[in-house]
Amino acid sequence: MPAKVFGSPASSEVARVMTCLFEKDVEFQLIRVDSFRGPKRMPQYLKLQPHGEALSFEDGGVTLVESRKILRHIADKYKNQGNKDLFGPGALERASIEQWLQTEAQSFDIPSAEMVYSLSYLPPDMPLDTGRGGLLPVGGMHPSHRQKMEEMLQRFEKSRKDLGKLLDIYEQRLGEEEFLAGSKFTLADLSHLPNADRLAADPRSARLIESRKNVSRWLYTISGRDSWRRVKELQRPPSAEAPF
Amino acid sequence: MPAKVFGSPASSEVARVMTCLFEKDVEFQLIRVDSFRGPKRMPQYLKLQPHGEALSFEDGGVTLVESRKILRHIADKYKNQGNKDLFGPGALERASIEQWLQTEAQSFDIPSAEMVYSLSYLPPDMPLDTGRGGLLPVGGMHPSHRQKMEEMLQRFEKSRKDLGKLLDIYEQRLGEEEFLAGSKFTLADLSHLPNADRLAADPRSARLIESRKNVSRWLYTISGRDSWRRVKELQRPPSAEAPF
Numbered sequence: 377m378p379a380k381v382f383g384s385p386a387s388s389e390v391a392r393v394m395t396c397l398f399e400k401d402v403e404f405q406l407i408r409v410d411s412f413r414g415p416k417r418m419p420q421y422l423k424l425q426p427h428g429e430a431l432s433f434e435d436g437g438v439t440l441v442e443s444r445k446i447l448r449h450i451a452d453k454y455k456n457q458g459n460k461d462l463f464g465p466g467a468l469e470r471a472s473i474e475q476w477l478q479t480e481a482q483s484f485d486i487p488s489a490e491m492v493y494s495l496s497y498l499p500p501d502m503p504l505d506t507g508r509g510g511l512l513p514v515g516g517m518h519p520s521h522r523q524k525m526e527e528m529l530q531r532f533e534k535s536r537k538d539l540g541k542l543l544d545i546y547e548q549r550l551g552e553e554e555f556l557a558g559s560k561f562t563l564a565d566l567s568h569l570p571n572a573d574r575l576a577a578d579p580r581s582a583r584l585i586e587s588r589k590n591v592s593r594w595l596y597t598i599s600g601r602d603s604w605r606r607v608k609e610l611q612r613p614p615s616a617e618a619p620f
Numbered sequence: 621m622p623a624k625v626f627g628s629p630a631s632s633e634v635a636r637v638m639t640c641l642f643e644k645d646v647e648f649q650l651i652r653v654d655s656f657r658g659p660k661r662m663p664q665y666l667k668l669q670p671h672g673e674a675l676s677f678e679d680g681g682v683t684l685v686e687s688r689k690i691l692r693h694i695a696d697k698y699k700n701q702g703n704k705d706l707f708g709p710g711a712l713e714r715a716s717i718e719q720w721l722q723t724e725a726q727s728f729d730i731p732s733a734e735m736v737y738s739l740s741y742l743p744p745d746m747p748l749d750t751g752r753g754g755l756l757p758v759g760g761m762h763p764s765h766r767q768k769m770e771e772m773l774q775r776f777e778k779s780r781k782d783l784g785k786l787l788d789i790y791e792q793r794l795g796e797e798e799f800l801a802g803s804k805f806t807l808a809d810l811s812h813l814p815n816a817d818r819l820a821a822d823p824r825s826a827r828l829i830e831s832r833k834n835v836s837r838w839l840y841t842i843s844g845r846d847s848w849r850r851v852k853e854l855q856r857p858p859s860a861e862a863p864f
Binding site: 397407 | 622647648652654657
């Protein structure tokens with residue numbers, strides 16, 4: 377029985393796991409459920425939850441739901457196939473990978489997911505990250521809508537500052553080494569891809585990456601991996617250009 | 621519990637059922653399974669089976685696998701919602717719809733599916749339907765490959781002739797009425813959409829449609845329906861342009 381991933385590749389959690397499965401040449405099935413009501417697609421596939429969407433992973437009797445636990449499981453179970461550097465050749469390397477995996481989970485994930493989430497609510501042409509905070513237009517907005525936008529602006533700004541401080545540490549680290557845990561692409565880097573690539577691709581948040589040259593170089597390198605490019609293709613919803 | 625469709629919208633059978641669900645404004649879930657082996661997608665989603673792919677439909681304890689039975693079930697169970705003309709307002713209209721549904725299932729489906737299937741094997745630039753049969757290039761082909769191509773050419777040619785004779789009857793009918801069963805779009809027309817639209821869209825088979833003006837006008841009208849355009853968008857595999 378091949379491994380099974382339940383969820384949508386549009387979710388950061390699912391994207392993280394699929395990238396790892398592609399890196400490790402693991403045979404798996406992706407099981408997706410889309411809901412429709414007559415001609416309208418129910419929009420849950422677009423919902424960007426602040427802290428991850430539903431994901432479930434089954435592999436030979438094991439069921440896991442936390443994406444980083446799943447990465448470790450895949451790297452361990454399939455250690456002799458595909459990219460063998462992902463979880464390090466030995467205990468020393470693994471300790472460094474673990475440290476950065478935990479930094480991602482504990483410090484990078486929340487502010488980056490909050491930014492992605494608030495960006496999905498804020499107008500695509502709103503200037504943000506200008507150093508002066510975002511500015512809502514003065515008039516013409518329903519008060520409850522305005523309140524929601526202001527809340528999103530605040531969440532965006534707070535997360536942008538938190539993430540900026542963290543990325544200063546990354547900038548330094550990536551000045552010493554090509555990748556977070558050393559000279560090889562590992563789970564530590566892979567785990568950052570879904571949110572980091574979304575922030576870099578959005579003009580409203582790209583400065584966070586672009587203004588740091590080592591972080592930029594790192595993200596450019598890791599987001600060019602075949603495994604990730606493949607996942608990004610699968611993220612485009614087939615009905616993105618649907619006439620409805 | 622919403623109705624559930626298991627299968628890929630790339631399948632003609634699944635596409636037929638989804639078009640009907642969209643017409644009837646029925647809430648449903650589409651459950652898709654894609655298989656991957658490392659960076660390679662297993663190509664089953666592209667396989668055009670000559671007589672239909674796996675499809676399963678569940679609705680309130682009922683499980684059905686034959687697409688036209690599913691159409692009848694949907695039109696009956698949801699008769700008071702969405703497009704109410706699909707299965708006719710009364711017994712008289714329904715008899716005519718049934719007759720054309722059966723013509724589609726018994727006479728149109730096999731040759732049209734055979735053509736779609738053989739086209740998926742034959743070179744996209746091969747001139748076919750020229751009135752002189754398809755011509756394989758003289759040299760440069762492995763004998764087993766050549767044998768397969770010749771078999772496909774024969775299947776294409778035989779089906780093209782069978783379908784041409786049938787479409788002459790359609791041409792006459794559609795000179796008398798706007799749609800197959802009368803003045804309204806019904807299940808009779810809907811059931812033809814997946815294969816007819818594929819044949820019209822492929823330059824190697826389009827002449828079969830284009831050379832018959834009433835059939836052309838009819839297919840142009842029915843393939844412009846929102847329900848069908850929606851299904852076509854969902855048929856495009858998200859990884860169609862993937863770099864692998």
